[in-house]
Amino acid sequence: MIIETLYTHFLKCTTVCTDTRKIEKDCLFFALRGDKFNGNKFAGQALESGAKYCVVDEKEYAVDARYILVEDVLDTLQHLATYHRAQLKxxxxxxxxxxxxxxxxxxxxxxxxxxxxxxxxxxxxxxxxxxxxxxxxxxxxxxxxxxxxxxxxxxxxxxxxxxxxxxxxxxxxxxxxxxxxxxxxxxxxxxxxxxxxxxxxxxxxxxxxxxxxxxxxxxxxxxxxxxxxxxxxxxxxxxxxxxxxxxxxxxxxxxxxxxxxxxxxxxxxxxxxxxxxxxxxxxxxxxxxxxxYTPTSNRSQILHKKSNTVIMDAYNANPTSMLAALENFKQLLQENKMVFLGDMFELGQTAESEHQGIVDYLETHPLGQAYLIGKNFYKTEVNTDAILKFETFEDLKAYLRRTKIENAFLLIKGSRGMALERILEIL
CATH class of the missing domain: 3.40.1190.10 (Mur-like, catalytic domain)
Known part of the structure; x- marks a missing residue:
């Protein structure tokens, strides 16, 4: 199907959707495929849930006029977006x-x-x-x-x-x-x-x-x-x-x-x-x-949990952002400071050296008690009692269950996959 024809169908729809769990009435559903799923299989379900049309790229699923058959659904989605962008001017x-x-x-x-x-x-x-x-x-x-x-x-x-x-x-x-x-x-x-x-x-x-x-x-x-x-x-x-x-x-x-x-x-x-x-x-x-403007989603938020104050910056992390967060935390004029740091992901062969670099920073710039969580941090060499390592979040959880943290000023920072916002539930 040429993109101009698809665009006329798009204009008849209320919105675009790629997830059958979020179907809106009269939307245009794109049946994307991934490593572990095939959106074509859910096209019928999308129509039953209220979609007006479904874009599919497997002929066996295009059983009536509500199905729009294309060579590649993702490629079509991208081309339709560019075409639409051009019309908006x-x-x-x-x-x-x-x-x-x-x-x-x-x-x-x-x-x-x-x-x-x-x-x-x-x-x-x-x-x-x-x-x-x-x-x-x-x-x-x-x-x-x-x-x-x-x-x-x-x-x-x-x-x-x-x-x-x-x-x-x-x-x-x-x-x-x-x-x-x-x-x-x-x-x-x-x-x-x-x-x-x-x-x-x-x-x-x-x-x-x-x-x-x-x-x-x-x-x-x-x-x-x-x-x-x-x-x-x-x-x-x-x-x-x-x-x-x-x-x-x-x-x-x-x-x-x-x-x-x-x-x-x-x-x-x-x-x-x-x-x-x-x-x-x-x-x-x-x-x-x-x-x-008020930050949300664990991005540079200041939260209060009982007697503790928390800088919640746990949406994501990499070596640059983590060092920046630690530098900022160091400058804050607060007492009883603590840091909770989770593993940084997608660092490849540099993971070991980058995590050790964070530990080295903490040893030369004491910021109060530090808690390191994750397999990468667990492998680092630590030479001070002011830094505690936990291989898993469950290990940290067990420790915190028997440790009182009160009247503290905390920094929580880690990659999204570490989900360190769970610490708030324990505090």
């Missing part, structure tokens, strides 16, 4: 980076929404499936689209750019994330910079933090750059005032008090202010958006 801003993507995306969304009707990536649906779904959620009311792009291998950002066709873009930072797929920090820089490559080639605008030498270097040959930060005399000029415990900054002479914990969030806020400034959002509206 709206500016699309894409962002990627090693750390802070989702928080930055939400901050940008909050700022731009003060002036425009915006549609942004939901949650972290930022891969080769999530990006098309985000684009297909945009409609004639959308004035600006915000698309988060994630990657753990080379050429993935390049693919996502070819789908979303962004007009603007930014990279939050370059850090030691997904080293299993990228191989090294240089590999990370090269892969993430595929966004810069696309924007430069098509003479689109790049937002650059001029406090980040890698960003500056990677965009030297880019014809259209909007700079921001503490060094620039153009765009938004920003200065960090404090982060005890929330980030407070100076924005062109005005003090802005955020609800985000961690010095590292200064750059995330700076990006959102720069984007808002470029798109001529009112100065006061930008400040209101930043100050009203």
């Amino acid at each position: 709206i500016p699309i801003l894409a962002l990627t980076g090693s750390n802070g993507k989702t928080t930055t995306k939400e901050l940008i969304h909050a700022v731009l929404s003060k002036k425009y009707t915006t549609t942004a990536t939901q949650g972290n649906l930022n891969n080769h499936i999530g990006v098309p779904l985000t684009l297909l959620q945009m409609n004639e009311r959308t004035e600006i689209g915000i698309v988060e792009m994630g990657a753990n291998h080379p050429k993935e950002i390049e693919l996502l750019c070819s789908i979303a066709l962004p007009d603007y873009g930014l990279i939050t930072n370059f850090g030691k994330a997904h080293l299993e797929g990228f191989g090294s920090l240089d590999g990370v820089i090269k892969a993430k910079s595929e966004l810069y490559d696309y924007l430069t080639k098509h003479q689109k605008i790049i937002f650059v933090n001029d406090n980040d030498p890698i960003q500056v270097k990677q965009t030297l040959n880019s014809p259209k750059v909007f700079k921001f930060g503490m060094l620039t005399s153009t765009g938004a000029t920003l200065e960090l005032i404090k982060s005890q415990p929330y980030v407070t900054l100076n924005y062109n002479g005005t003090e802005v008090k955020s609800q985000l914990a961690g010095t590292y969030n200064f750059n995330n806020i700076a990006v959102a202010i720069a984007v808002g400034s470029y798109f001529e959002v009112n100065h006061e509206a930008i400040i209101n958006a930043i100050e009203q």
Whole structure:
């Protein structure tokens, strides 16, 4: 089926869905396949649940006119998203980076929404499936689209750019994330910079933090750059005032008090202010958006659990973000501090050295009692009683059941797979 014909079917539907557990009435269902599932088998169930049409790529399942047979469902989903994006004729801003993507995306969304009707990536649906779904959620009311792009291998950002066709873009930072797929920090820089490559080639605008030498270097040959930060005399000029415990900054002479914990969030806020400034959002509206934004989903949240205060930053972790969190925690003027750190995933051959590096940091920068959880941390060499290791979460749980933690200031940080938010249930 040609994409134009499929598009007429799409316009008759209320939304797009890929999960039969989340079917909405009159949606367009895409029967995606994975290593452990075949969406074609669930197409009939999707129709029974209220879907208007089902896109399938196995002929035996296309039994009537409600089934749309294509060569490859995923490829069709991506092409339909690009076609739809072209019909909308709206500016699309894409962002990627090693750390802070989702928080930055939400901050940008909050700022731009003060002036425009915006549609942004939901949650972290930022891969080769999530990006098309985000684009297909945009409609004639959308004035600006915000698309988060994630990657753990080379050429993935390049693919996502070819789908979303962004007009603007930014990279939050370059850090030691997904080293299993990228191989090294240089590999990370090269892969993430595929966004810069696309924007430069098509003479689109790049937002650059001029406090980040890698960003500056990677965009030297880019014809259209909007700079921001503490060094620039153009765009938004920003200065960090404090982060005890929330980030407070100076924005062109005005003090802005955020609800985000961690010095590292200064750059995330700076990006959102720069984007808002470029798109001529009112100065006061930008400040209101930043100050009203409340973090969720275990991202830089400050929570209170009985007598304890917790910095909950357990949505994800890599060596760069974990060290940044520890550096911030070290600076906080609190008593009875403790850290709970979970394994960092997708580090490949560097896993052993990177986890040992965190332990070495803790030994040279004591932050109170430290609890390390996971198989990688369990293998590290520890030379102090101030660091306790637990191979599994259940081991930590058993220890905490017989140990009282009261009136403490805690940092909880780990990869998503560690699910360290479970510690709150014990506390």
